[in-house]
Amino acid sequence: MKQNELPTDISLAECGQRLLEADDIYILSHQYPDGDTLGSAAALCRLLLQKGKRVRTLCSDEIPKKFADLYQGLPQEEFSPAFVVAVDVADVKLLGKKLEHFGDKIDLCIDHHGSNKRYARWNYVDPTAAAAAEMIAQLANLWGVALDPAVADAIFTGITTDTGCFKYTNATSRTYRIAADMIDAGADASRINRIMFDTKSRARLEIERRVLDTMRFYFDGRCAVVYVTNEMVAQTGAGADDTDGLASLPRQVEGVKVGVTLRQREDGAFKASVRTDGVNASAICAHFGGGGHPAAAGCLLPGTVEQAREAMLEVVGRALEEQA
Amino acid sequence: MKQNELPTDISLAECGQRLLEADDIYILSHQYPDGDTLGSAAALCRLLLQKGKRVRTLCSDEIPKKFADLYQGLPQEEFSPAFVVAVDVADVKLLGKKLEHFGDKIDLCIDHHGSNKRYARWNYVDPTAAAAAEMIAQLANLWGVALDPAVADAIFTGITTDTGCFKYTNATSRTYRIAADMIDAGADASRINRIMFDTKSRARLEIERRVLDTMRFYFDGRCAVVYVTNEMVAQTGAGADDTDGLASLPRQVEGVKVGVTLRQREDGAFKASVRTDGVNASAICAHFGGGGHPAAAGCLLPGTVEQAREAMLEVVGRALEEQA
Numbered sequence: 124m125k126q127n128e129l130p131t132d133i134s135l136a137e138c139g140q141r142l143l144e145a146d147d148i149y150i151l152s153h154q155y156p157d158g159d160t161l162g163s164a165a166a167l168c169r170l171l172l173q174k175g176k177r178v179r180t181l182c183s184d185e186i187p188k189k190f191a192d193l194y195q196g197l198p199q200e201e202f203s204p205a206f207v208v209a210v211d212v213a214d215v216k217l218l219g220k221k222l223e224h225f226g227d228k229i230d231l232c233i234d235h236h237g238s239n240k241r242y243a244r245w246n247y248v249d250p251t252a253a254a255a256a257e258m259i260a261q262l263a264n265l266w267g268v269a270l271d272p273a274v275a276d277a278i279f280t281g282i283t284t285d286t287g288c289f290k291y292t293n294a295t296s297r298t299y300r301i302a303a304d305m306i307d308a309g310a311d312a313s314r315i316n317r318i319m320f321d322t323k324s325r326a327r328l329e330i331e332r333r334v335l336d337t338m339r340f341y342f343d344g345r346c347a348v349v350y351v352t353n354e355m356v357a358q359t360g361a362g363a364d365d366t367d368g369l370a371s372l373p374r375q376v377e378g379v380k381v382g383v384t385l386r387q388r389e390d391g392a393f394k395a396s397v398r399t400d401g402v403n404a405s406a407i408c409a410h411f412g413g414g415g416h417p418a419a420a421g422c423l424l425p426g427t428v429e430q431a432r433e434a435m436l437e438v439v440g441r442a443l444e445e446q447a
Numbered sequence: 448m449k450q451n452e453l454p455t456d457i458s459l460a461e462c463g464q465r466l467l468e469a470d471d472i473y474i475l476s477h478q479y480p481d482g483d484t485l486g487s488a489a490a491l492c493r494l495l496l497q498k499g500k501r502v503r504t505l506c507s508d509e510i511p512k513k514f515a516d517l518y519q520g521l522p523q524e525e526f527s528p529a530f531v532v533a534v535d536v537a538d539v540k541l542l543g544k545k546l547e548h549f550g551d552k553i554d555l556c557i558d559h560h561g562s563n564k565r566y567a568r569w570n571y572v573d574p575t576a577a578a579a580a581e582m583i584a585q586l587a588n589l590w591g592v593a594l595d596p597a598v599a600d601a602i603f604t605g606i607t608t609d610t611g612c613f614k615y616t617n618a619t620s621r622t623y624r625i626a627a628d629m630i631d632a633g634a635d636a637s638r639i640n641r642i643m644f645d646t647k648s649r650a651r652l653e654i655e656r657r658v659l660d661t662m663r664f665y666f667d668g669r670c671a672v673v674y675v676t677n678e679m680v681a682q683t684g685a686g687a688d689d690t691d692g693l694a695s696l697p698r699q700v701e702g703v704k705v706g707v708t709l710r711q712r713e714d715g716a717f718k719a720s721v722r723t724d725g726v727n728a729s730a731i732c733a734h735f736g737g738g739g740h741p742a743a744a745g746c747l748l749p750g751t752v753e754q755a756r757e758a759m760l761e762v763v764g765r766a767l768e769e770q771a
Contacts, residue, residue, distance in 0.1 A: 288613065290637060290640040290641060294637060295630065296628070302623050303621075303623035304620070307620045312623075313613075313615055313618060321611075321698075322699060323700055325700060338652075376646075376652060
C-alpha cells in the first residue's frame, strides 16, 4: 500500500476496472498453497494474458505436483511489477518468506476470508464466496471473456478444493452453478475431483492407517484427536502432499463435533487443525493465536504431543460446554 | 406389463402425462437400496401427493437409517395399486423377494441405466442422466411444481449418492445445475453430503483399517484387490451400513486402473464390486453374469476368497492387456 492512502473495500466492478487499467502485474498466492490460492492465481493470470497484460504468478513455496497442470504454459518471465495482486491471502503474514517483502506494496487483494486484514490499497473481499476462485469466475463474467478449458479447470479446482468437493457449508447454489459453467467451458470436473479427493499414494494409505491408530475420543465422543509425528511420516516415506487432508479424518467419526489433528512441524512444534460441526473452530484456534473459518481453523502449539493435546482439550472442553 | 402389449420407450413429456393420468400408484425401489432409488421414490411420491394422487413407496429391504429422513411423513396406507412405477430399477430381478411378484405388472419404469431391460409397459430411460433423481427433477420442472425442501433433499440425495459426491464422470453441468436448483428449493446439501460421505461409525473406521490390511496389488500396480469376510465384519460389530462404500477404496490408490472389492455374503459366496478408470468394469463383470456401468459394476463369484480373486484377476488381466 502506498503511503498516505487508506485501504479501501471495493466492488467486483471496481476490481475489474483496476485490473484492466493495470499492467506488469504480479499475482501472489499464500504459502503452503492450496487449490484455491493456486487455481485463482492461475485463472486470473490466464484471463489477464488474454487481456494483453504482462503478468506472472508467484508463491513462496513450490507448486505441489497435483496442481502442476494449472500452471502449464504460464509465463515465468522476470519483470518489475507495476501492480501487485494477492489472491486468497487473508493476511500478509501468510505470503511466506519469499514474498513477505511485498507486504506493504499490495495494490489489490481478492479474497473470500471473513478474517481478511485489508492490507491492500484496494480490497475486494466477499465472504459469501465459497472460494476466491468463485470471485475470479465472476470477474471473467464481468469482463465477458469466453473461458477456455485451462481457466475453467483452474477455477473448478479452486472451488472444489475449498468446498471439500462441495461438502462444506460454504458451497451455495451459486457455487454449484459456477461449477456447472466451468464444466460447460471444458473443465474436466470428475478428473479434477478424482485427483484432489480420490487418489492416494501407497505412502498416504500407510500414513492414514497409522494416524487412525492414534485416534482418541474425549468428552463423550464429541471430540476426537489424532496426531502425526515427523517419525511417523519418515517411516512411511510420505511426502508433504501425502499428509494433506488428514485433518478431516477425526471429525468424520459419528458424533464428533470437534476433530483435532496435531501435525508435528520440522521444529518439533505441533500445527493443530481443528474441524468442527456446530462449534466455532476459529474461536478455539484464536486462543492460541491462530484463526480461520467457523468450521475449519488452525493454530500452533508448542511442546510435546501430550502437552499440545492437553492445551487443546482444555479449550475444546470449554467450547463444547458453551455450545451445550 | 399387460399381455399383448410391447414395451415402449417414452419421452419425459409422455412419462409426465402417464403419471398425471394415473392414480392409486405404487412406486418400487430396487433391493439393497441406495440413495438414488430411495431419493427418487421419495421425491416422486411427494410430487404425486401434491398432485392429489393416492400413492405409496415400496422396497424389499428396510430403509437404511441414513435415508430415513427422506421418508418422514410419507403415507404407508395399504391399497390395491392401479399403476405401478419402478424407479432406478434396471431389471425386475433387482426388485428383490418382497416385490418380485410385480415383475410382469410394471406400468412405468423411470431409469438411467444403459443396461435397462425395458421390462415395463412404458419405459422412460435416459442414460445421460447421472441419477434417476435427475429425471425426477426434470419431471417436477415439466409439471411446473414448486419444490419444497423435502422433495429437494430427496432429489439432491439421489444425485449426490449416484455421482459419489459429484466425483464420477456421470456428473454433467446439468447435474450440477439441478443440484443448485435443489439448494435454492431448500435442500440441505452440505448436511446431506456430510451424512452420505463424511460420517463414519467407529465400527466403520475399524472395518476400513482391516480391509486396508488385505489390499494386494497386481499387474504392476494397475489392479488392487481387497476383501471383506463375514468374520471381519462380525469382529468389528459393523452393520450393513458400515460396509457401504468400501468398494471405492482400492481404486483410490495412485496408478490403480481396476479396483476390486470382494465382499462375502451370508451364503459364503463373494460379491465383487469393480471400480475402474479407463477400463470397462461392466464388461469385466459380464464375464461372471454381472453388469453395471462402465466405471462401476458388480458380479457374484463362488468359492473361497482365493478362488474368487484368481477368477477375477484372470479377466482383469485380459481387460488391462486389451486396454494397453
